[in-house]
Amino acid sequence: MNIVVLAKLVPDLVEELTIDANGNALDSSFARLIINEFDDHAIEQGILLKERGGGSVTIIAPDAEGADDVLFTAAAKGADRLIKIKGDFSNVNNHALARAFAKVVSGIKPDLVLTGVQAHNDLDGALGPLLAELLEMPYIGYVSAVSINGDKVLIKKEYPGGLLAEMDVQLPAILGIQAAEEPPRYVAVSKVRQAMKTSSIEEQDASNLDPCGGSAIGRMFQPEASSHATMITGSPDEVAEKLVGVFKELGIV
Amino acid sequence: MTQDIYIVIEHLRGQVADISYIMLAAARELAQSAGGNVIAVLLGHNAKELAANFAADQVIYLDHPALADFTPDAYQKALADLIQKNQPRAVLFGSTSIGSDLASVLSIRLDLPLASSCRSFTKDGKFVSQICGGKIMAEGALPSPTALVTMIPGGYKSEEGKSTQPPTLTPAEVPALDALRVALKNYVEPQAGDVDIAKEPILISVGRGIQNKDNIALAEDLATALGGVVTGSRPVIDQAWLPSSRLVGKSGKHVKPKIYFTLGISGAPEHVEAITDSDTIIAINTDPKAPIFDIAKYGVEMDLFDLVEVLTEKVKQAK
Ligand SMILES: Cc1cc2nc3c(=O)[nH]c(=O)nc-3n(C[C@H](O)[C@H](O)[C@H](O)COP(=O)(O)OP(=O)(O)OC[C@H]3O[C@@H](n4cnc5c(N)ncnc54)[C@H](O)[C@@H]3O)c2cc1C
Ligand SMILES: Nc1ncnc2c1ncn2[C@@H]1O[C@H](COP(=O)(O)O)[C@@H](O)[C@H]1O
Numbered sequence: 001m002n003i004v005v006l007a008k009l010v011p012d013l014v015e016e017l018t019i020d021a022n023g024n025a026l027d028s029s030f031a032r033l034i035i036n037e038f039d040d041h042a043i044e045q046g047i048l049l050k051e052r053g054g055g056s057v058t059i060i061a062p063d064a065e066g067a068d069d070v071l072f073t074a075a076a077k078g079a080d081r082l083i084k085i086k087g088d089f090s091n092v093n094n095h096a097l098a099r100a101f102a103k104v105v106s107g108i109k110p111d112l113v114l115t116g117v118q119a120h121n122d123l124d125g126a127l128g129p130l131l132a133e134l135l136e137m138p139y140i141g142y143v144s145a146v147s148i149n150g151d152k153v154l155i156k157k158e159y160p161g162g163l164l165a166e167m168d169v170q171l172p173a174i175l176g177i178q179a180a181e182e183p184p185r186y187v188a189v190s191k192v193r194q195a196m197k198t199s200s201i202e203e204q205d206a207s208n209l210d211p212c213g214g215s216a217i218g219r220m221f222q223p224e225a226s227s228h229a230t231m232i233t234g235s236p237d238e239v240a241e242k243l244v245g246v247f248k249e250l251g252i253v
Numbered sequence: 254m255t256q257d258i259y260i261v262i263e264h265l266r267g268q269v270a271d272i273s274y275i276m277l278a279a280a281r282e283l284a285q286s287a288g289g290n291v292i293a294v295l296l297g298h299n300a301k302e303l304a305a306n307f308a309a310d311q312v313i314y315l316d317h318p319a320l321a322d323f324t325p326d327a328y329q330k331a332l333a334d335l336i337q338k339n340q341p342r343a344v345l346f347g348s349t350s351i352g353s354d355l356a357s358v359l360s361i362r363l364d365l366p367l368a369s370s371c372r373s374f375t376k377d378g379k380f381v382s383q384i385c386g387g388k389i390m391a392e393g394a395l396p397s398p399t400a401l402v403t404m405i406p407g408g409y410k411s412e413e414g415k416s417t418q419p420p421t422l423t424p425a426e427v428p429a430l431d432a433l434r435v436a437l438k439n440y441v442e443p444q445a446g447d448v449d450i451a452k453e454p455i456l457i458s459v460g461r462g463i464q465n466k467d468n469i470a471l472a473e474d475l476a477t478a479l480g481g482v483v484t485g486s487r488p489v490i491d492q493a494w495l496p497s498s499r500l501v502g503k504s505g506k507h508v509k510p511k512i513y514f515t516l517g518i519s520g521a522p523e524h525v526e527a528i529t530d531s532d533t534i535i536a537i538n539t540d541p542k543a544p545i546f547d548i549a550k551y552g553v554e555m556d557l558f559d560l561v562e563v564l565t566e567k568v569k570q571a572k
Contacts, residue, residue: 011385013385013386013388013519014519014540016542017385017388017389019389024391026385026389037488041491094357095360095361095367098361117353118353120384120385120386120521121384121385121389122369122370122384123368123369123370123382123384123391124360124366124367124368124369125356125357125360125367125369125403126353126357126369128357129353129354129356129357129358130357130358130360130361132358133357133358133360133361133362134361138325138326138434138435139325139354139357139358140325140354140435141350141353141354142350142353142354142504154438156441157350158350158504159265159350160270160349160350160503160504160505161443161505161506162443162444162497162498162500162504162505162506163265163440163441163442163443164440164441164443165322165323165437165438165439165440165441166437166438166439166440166441167324167435167436167437167438168435168436168438169434169435170434170435173434176353178504179491183491183492183493212366213360213361213364213365213366213367214366214367215366215367215368215380215393215396215400216393216394216396217391217392217393218379218392218393218394219391219392219393220389220390220391220392221389221390221392222388222389222390223383223387223388223389223390223544223547225547226547227547227548228546228547228552229534229536229546229547229548229549229550229551229552230550230551230552231546231551231552231553231554232551232552232553233553233554236555236559236560236563236564237563239553239555239560239564240560240563240564240566240567241567243535243551243553243564243567244564244567244568244571246533246535246551247479247512247568247571248571250511250512250532250533252455252479252480252511252512253479253568253571253572
């Protein structure tokens, strides 16, 4: 089983986000990038499948600050092959990325491609289904369990309220992973350092980054909330006192 | 080419999803600037009656056994055929487990532009999307010729998408639905928890800010003092710090407690959509810009680890 996992770096939402001078995109030079949390789950699911049924796991990440870290961390977890895609990805849309990734991914001839279900900065759909259609593979998203069954995979797809649908999917296929069957494993920094010595990152160039099919953004802005919480301030003691006052007003203490 | 706005109705096991009504309301706003009709597209099998309360000018009904339950392949084929034939101005999909499997694929297959995470439309027909966990809005002209749009809740009320007047239903021809690569096997019911969080009046809800499983005890103590139960955001459940029956949000449960008390939850749209029916939301977060403060009644900008134990003690004393 030849498994490919695509990993994306996204701005850390705990940091302040800045809009660029043109007012229509995030200023990527300010953002601190971290791995999209669902990609951590996609990597975990890929490794779990390999541990259960054999095969190899290839991780592909675009060239961005932190990409090497993401790739070597995946290697420390058990990934076999690391690929970094070179190109200028600042403010590139997913349609362009999908076309660029299609070449690289089809070259690997995967049986199964895993992506994160989505990323928080998408404005033109998700890479997984765009890529799936370019590669003429089926796509299913919101997946939280995968088992391989000959030339098919049996997957669990999440619906609201905890309902799941079990579906049979013909391989090769692309799945958008919402959650791995186990929480993503932790690897010690020492193991990542070791992976840096023992594994290597292959580089491939992204071909034409054609954005057509996306949607043009005229303006980006921070939401102007129609209301805001009444902020309770003071020392922890004072705040706790005031909150108890709120609870009393609401009749629960 | 028409100016009509199509809505791909989502339904699951005989139940129309709320997002369908929200999209019907959104389509009405968009149709006013575009100048076309609001047309609901219902795919199903023996499912006509689902359309009875749609606030739509027309319902296009595609009836086929392979459309009885959602599978991506069959829905994509049926919709591709319809969109290609009728060329509406826009097609709205839910940014959901169903819609997300359709919109991107159709964008490539039909070579049509896509705008995602749209929350509302402006009076002059621009889409306004909410991204980055609710911290950024992006606005753009509705792309041409046919815009595919995925929608999140929050901008319209589902009641606005309902009508007491049944709309006209027009059956449409369904193309051959063969060579399908995906098959539905069965549904797996959610695991029943020890409590039904949708019915609990006091919820102490923990987010990633709680840091690890051991710290959940802090929230448990506060919940016990207040007579409530502990719930969590998606990362907390995905790390297995709490069981899945305690998940609040888009993929978990919608809750409507008297008090929803959040500890280290940022207020991402996928979480917020399920808590807006709470009477009083109280939020503790170290980030003054956390979106949760925009919907909370009371907020505390503080490290939860400085506050929670003190608060639990004070609640115990007050009882
Ligand atoms: C398809 C899909 C479905 C989803 N479904 C759901 C769902 O059902 N439910 C859900 O919750 N999410 C869901 N999500 C995930 C959602 O997008 C967010 O990622 C998630 O809600 C974030 O959870 P959080 O607020 O706990 O974590 P974060 O967004 O990481 O926020 C943590 C917050 O804690 C604060 N904090 C950190 N340390 C402290 C401290 N010591 N004291 C006080 N505050 C602190 C930080 O400032 C931050 O605001 C879904 C996502 C997708 C793509
Ligand atoms: N630039 C990228 N590089 C690698 N993988 C990506 C990239 N963009 C998206 N992906 C993959 O597609 C998933 C969904 O992200 P998105 O398409 O942005 O919603 C991510 O979780 C990744 O698995």
